[in-house]
Amino acid sequence: MKHKPIYYSEYLELDKVLSSQNPKSLEHGNEAHDETLFIIIHQAYELWFKQIIHEVDSIYKIFNQDKIRPNDLSTVNHRLSRIVEIQRVLNSQLRIIETMTPLDFMKFRDYLMPASGFQSIQFRIIELRLGLREKYRSGMSRKFFNSRLKQEDRDLLANLEKEPTLLELVDGWLSRMPFANMKGFNFWQEYLDAVNTMLDRDKLLIEQNKTLHPKELEFELKNLESTRINYHSLLDEKKYNDLYEKGEVRLSRNAKLSAIFINLFRDEPILQLPYRLMNHLIDIDEMFTTWRYQHSIMAHRLLGTKIGTGGSSGHEYLKQAADNNRVFTDLFDLATFLIPEEVIPSLPGEIKRDLGFVFEE
Numbered sequence: 529m530k531h532k533p534i535y536y537s538e539y540l541e542l543d544k545v546l547s548s549q550n551p552k553s554l555e556h557g558n559e560a561h562d563e564t565l566f567i568i569i570h571q572a573y574e575l576w577f578k579q580i581i582h583e584v585d586s587i588y589k590i591f592n593q594d595k596i597r598p599n600d601l602s603t604v605n606h607r608l609s610r611i612v613e614i615q616r617v618l619n620s621q622l623r624i625i626e627t628m629t630p631l632d633f634m635k636f637r638d639y640l641m642p643a644s645g646f647q648s649i650q651f652r653i654i655e656l657r658l659g660l661r662e663k664y665r666s667g668m669s670r671k672f673f674n675s676r677l678k679q680e681d682r683d684l685l686a687n688l689e690k691e692p693t694l695l696e697l698v699d700g701w702l703s704r705m706p707f708a709n710m711k712g713f714n715f716w717q718e719y720l721d722a723v724n725t726m727l728d729r730d731k732l733l734i735e736q737n738k739t740l741h742p743k744e745l746e747f748e749l750k751n752l753e754s755t756r757i758n759y760h761s762l763l764d765e766k767k768y769n770d771l772y773e774k775g776e777v778r779l780s781r782n783a784k785l786s787a788i789f790i791n792l793f794r795d796e797p798i799l800q801l802p803y804r805l806m807n808h809l810i811d812i813d814e815m816f817t818t819w820r821y822q823h824s825i826m827a828h829r830l831l832g833t834k835i836g837t838g839g840s841s842g843h844e845y846l847k848q849a850a851d852n853n854r855v856f857t858d859l860f861d862l863a864t865f866l867i868p869e870e871v872i873p874s875l876p877g878e879i880k881r882d883l884g885f886v887f888e889e
């Protein structure tokens with residue numbers, strides 16, 4: 529061996545890790561059995577948050593370049609899928625803390641005030657790095673966001689706010705793709721024609737449905753028209769940009785068009801990695817939202833309607849944050865713009881060839 533042999537516990541610095549569980553109730557001479565669990569579960573979360581930041585940072589670096597090579601995309605997909613697996617573990621861990629009863633929690637809860645998960649700076653870094661800028665937070669969440677943090681943590685987040693988020697970098701990458709305007713082939717006009725044919729067919733089905741009450745008929749037709757407006761606003765640059773300026777959509781128009789194109793033609797060889805990438809981002813958002821809901825229900829179970837140690841309304845605040853603090857909603861919304869396979873306009877041979885793998889003798 530060229531290097532010095534190393535001992536397991538020294539390599540992992542277990543002396544530090546395992547001497548970091550110091551229940552406050554013990555310090556106060558009134559040890560609460562469950563406080564050790566409470567500390568360990570938070571520490572386990574923070575370790576996994578550290579790993580998620582490690583993965584997100586490496587993905588961020590790849591996207592923060594002018595050109596992204598196919599090999600890099602494969603690395604990105606691999607790491608995104610690892611984040612999803614970590615989140616799966618994080619979500620299931622909440623069940624462990626639910627073995628603690630509200631009365632057991634009360635035995636040590638007051639010793640923690642005003643510390644709270646609110647102050648998990650790593651959680652905030654993940655949210656912000658992914659794309660949850662302060663302006664996108666729900667009103668209640670924005671109010672509490674900075675108020676409970678130390679100045680150095682606030683400064684750290686303020687600096688991060690100045691950098692592009694992963695969502696914005698992904699937007700740039702999608703926008704650079706040529707699918708908004710392809711070699712003189714007006715795909716989007718053909719797409720709009722296909723949409724109109726599809727919606728006209730749906731309209732006929734609704735009108736011919738004799739089981740509908742006049743009020744239901746009116747409602748269904750109105751719904752159909754708002755779907756039509758939705759499609760048209762995507763293809764009307766000015767209308768779309770207005771929505772973008774107002775923050776009602778977070779992907780720019782060209783990025784959205786590329787994302788739709790990738791979804792429609794996901795089986796074409798060069799679109800497979802981008803398609804998987806978008807799905808991983810959707811998974812990450814879904815996993816975080818699931819965690820937020822489960823955490824809010826767990827807080828309800830342990831606190832009832834009491835306020836949180838960080839001073840928020842507790843369960844109510846968490847529920848609202850789960851509904852609103854999402855990042856990749858535009859990718860979820862893509863499903864609105866997908867049309868059945870049989871009406872998707874076919875691509876000219878030259879473009880189809882460009883989307884395939886080229887083998888030369």
Ligand code: HEM
Pocket residue numbers: 569570573574625633643644645646647648651669823826827830831835836837838839840841842843845846849853
């Ligand atoms: C007894 C178990 C727990 C209870 C009763 C609880 C309760 C709460 C409450 C009420 C809040 C809102 C802020 C406040 O007023 O304090 C909060 C926020 C938070 N908690 Fe927990 N929590 C528990 C366990 C955990 C665990 C194990 C984690 C893992 C790290 C965690 C992470 C967070 C985070 C990240 C926030 C901020 C969420 C946001 O602002 O969107 N909590 N928690």
